[in-house]
Amino acid sequence: MEPAQPTHNEQQRLIALHDLGILDTGHEDRFERIVRVAAYVSECPMVAISLIDEERQWFKAKRGLAVNQTGRSESICGHAIHQLDPLIVHDTRQDPRFADNPLVTGDPYIRFYAGFPFSLDSEHLLGTLCVIDHHPRELTEACQRALLDLAKIVEHELVMTQQNVIDSLTGVFNRRGFYREITSYLTDDVVIESQHTLLHFDVRQLQGINHRYGKYAGDKVLIEFAACLTDVFDDVGWIGRLEGCEFAVLLIQQDVDAVEAQLERFYLRLCRRLSSDRYPFVYSVGLAHFTQIDETVTLETMLLDATSNVRPYPVPIEHQGIG
Template sequence: MNAVCDLNHFAKAKFDEPGRQRALDRLKVVDSQAEPPFERIVDLVKTTLNAPICAVTLVDNDRQWFKAFRGLNVDQTPRDVAFCDHAIRAEAPFIVEDATKDARFANNPLVLFEPHIRAYLGIPLKMPDGYIVGTLCVIYQEPKAFSEHEIAILQNFANLVVGELELRTIAFTDGLTNLLSRKAWRDRVEAEIDRAGRYTNAGSILLLDLDHFKSINDTYGHDVGDLVLRKTAEIVNAVLRKHDIVGRLGGEEFAVCVANAPASVGFAVAERLRVQIAALAFPDHPGLSCSASIGVAAFEPGATVDALLKQADEALYEAKRMGRNQVRMGESAALPSWTD
């Protein structure tokens, strides 16, 4: 836990909600699994400030979600009752000494019922682009006045949280395309498969490989090859829904998890991607075109990420064998193949 950021040196905070939400989405952290750096921070906060409740809170569209927390029995609450929704609207620490005497919160269900909030201190988590994505907060179940020393301590811990978020972004993001790295994609998809198994949700894995990519690099150079990869990433991001998961596995290979949708939707998404990639134009490079072959594997009970990737890879190989620029479905799902 050695990432330290000075919030005072960052850009001026902006409360532009669409931009703030995009900044949070870029972190790709909401609904992620527990990570030791954030767990250690909340442990230290709880001990240092003798706080019965503390949390690293990220404020999403309609909820606050806790990346790490102690003293709570839920990992999220609706945004419209969140104290943290007030805290993200200003750069200064947000302090409530007695919620029962504060007109904004006296009738709040989090005050009237569990966890019976009385005192709250939240430090905004301001990222280097100026957007505040959440808070580091402590909660007490008795009224409390916060000293300057306590506020300063929590501010220092908030600096650490911001630093860890930045480090996480670097480690979990492919530098060229800004998509998830291979490891980050696998981690997210493992969680999604587990969730699908518990709630019997459907889903599918798409494995996408750009056709004849080596010849693009050989003919036009690696800078142009990088441009093709970035354009492909832009198309994938534009086609997918917010909760779908996309990563660059390496080279010219991309992977997508189409979550909570039947295999027919995954297949349709793959075809849409194929068509739009084939339509890419490069005015500065006459004669350059590209296409993609895509294999699709449907979620099955007990399936692992490795098993689904293997099935999608076999379907991808079949698409290439049949002439490339095609989508093929893994054998387990009875769907027709779409070709040009």
């Protein structure tokens, strides 16, 4: 076996990696979605977003792998971060670098590997989006292009983390990130969309949950709430956590009926997830529709209009819990 070696700029690379503060963090839907799509387009049973630390490769998100990390020396991703181009090994048993690698000869029995490196600056490669199979195989050019695009999305998400615009608890934009994204959009000279809706969500009784059940319970409520927002609204707008218990969503090109249907979907999805722990839980929604964007429309004016038109959404008693 040829062990993975340090890169030529190893110290700078590790500084960039550790400065992100992402190692050993929890599940985040923004990365899990990338892994799911990569598995779909590649038709590979194993996919991971792998970050290469001093002595290990750690998986920020994974599919089909039983472990959260392996040693760096035997990691194939440790070889992939030595080059900007993807590392594609069609049959590891025929490659002298990996033929007797314990990850090839033993679990998870890697026979095919394709790693698409990512970085923050095109120089310090932090890890790879990798797809793995138990059998030798090829990837079509179209599939490789799609995986390259997904690796670029990983880079974008890491840049968002680096710039401190992602809420570390929920994985959606924090106040700074949400304001920055929306302000940039609203001041763009080429905004042509004619329908915009600002939704303001207020999670009620969170302080009581923290006092009675502990902060973990309150955090769990917020995590589940943000996950449902992402499931329903991520494809049609921006999502942000403005304060401890306040979230906002700006929707693009959604008419009144579509927004009402999405709010109902969100409510039902939230109720389904509130099943095991019986926390008292209520939220409210304020909304404002805009058909024209001009210099008088800012995120502040949108929020002001939304918070003046609020409706409560009491969770049915049989669903009061978070699961």
